[in-house]
Ligand SMILES: NC(=O)C1=CN([C@@H]2O[C@H](COP(=O)(O)OP(=O)(O)OC[C@H]3O[C@@H](n4cnc5c(N)ncnc54)[C@H](O)[C@@H]3O)[C@@H](O)[C@H]2O)C=CC1
């Protein structure tokens with residue numbers, strides 16, 4: 001099969017110039033995916049020594065030890081040089097720095113370029129999702145904002161272990177363009193137009209992965225974890241649908257797929273952070289040990305703020321917040337404590353999720369049929 005017809009898109013990506021902003025574990029891995037897909041990729045690193053190591057040695061020893069990066073991958077610590085001529089600009093920085101990174105980037109952006117968020121957090125000070133931060137910071141419409149999300153543990157993908165993701169944009173043709181750029185032999189990108197759902201899948205699974213890590217740290221077994229994953233998916237779906245997402249997105253790669261990967265893997269930083277907390281380390285000690293971004297810790301508070309505004313009940317996420325705040329012992333986290341007013345709750349499952357349904361069901365059970 002020649003490159004022009006190969007299913008991974010190498011032929012279709014010939015001459016496609018793209019940039020990746022951020023050279024941590026995900027930025028570097030995603031740059032490798034794009035390069036292996038045949039794109040002409042430049043990755044921007046904040047620290048010149050990391051840019052130089054990627055550019056010269058084709059390595060990023062701090063974030064991806066032992067991984068050889070593609071020969072053609074370029075790196076720079078000069079923002080203007082990174083995005084010059086790039087139609088697609090992938091963003092892989094921490095959620096709390098994205099706004100400032102975009103402000104720095106703005107003078108160099110082409111007015112046609114598409115901003116693609118790979119980030120799985122919300123901005124703490126505003127409760128905005130990353131696509132909202134992009135729209136709020138730059139003068140770009142929804143057709144220039146995209147998201148890629150899925151079960152994507154960086155180190156596994158850097159080792160070319162196969163997986164998939166969803167490329168999402170309100171404009172389907174743009175989602176398809178992003179998916180084509182991000183389709184390597186070991187990485188398949190699907191498309192949808194549900195930016196809210198795709199983005200929230202990545203944010204919310206981190207909170208459930210924290211819960212899983214906590215109970216793992218306590219020493220609970222598979223039943224507890226399976227119950228938390230299942231009830232967690234119901235919470236994620238309820239929240240996402242109330243935020244405008246399509247419920248089916250939560251059963252796809254960006255929802256259930258990422259939830260499974262993150263809750264199962266010791267490679268997950270959120271899972272690891274939860275486990276340390278479950279073992280009795282404080283939040284500060286956990287942060288010190290991690291040395292890497294665990295977005296869930298920052299997202300708990302803003303997500304619960306939004307849940308309250310939307311009248312959504314998120315018992316597991318609330319328990320995670322209490323454990324992080326030190327007001328609940330890790331051993332008390334579990335779905336058996338999630339019963340509101342001791343009223344047996346309906347088992348709200350994926351297909352049943354609709355805004356307000358949980359509340360209406362509870363009202364009904366309490367005899368309040370108004
Ligand atoms: N690592 C993974 O497996 C995956 C991570 N993600 C998401 O990607 C985003 C980035 O995470 P990772 O690369 O994993 O984190 P990381 O902890 O591996 O790297 C963070 C990177 O951000 C840089 N950074 C720190 N402060 C910065 C600032 N002020 N401006 C610009 N860059 C700054 C660091 O130097 C480093 O390069 C997160 O939202 C994460 O949830 C998404 C999918 C997979």
Ligand SMILES: O=C(CO)COP(=O)(O)O
Pocket residue numbers: 120150151152153154206209258261262267268269270271293294295
């Ligand atoms: O998003 C991820 C996997 O899809 C990575 O999860 P962590 O940020 O918990 O490592």
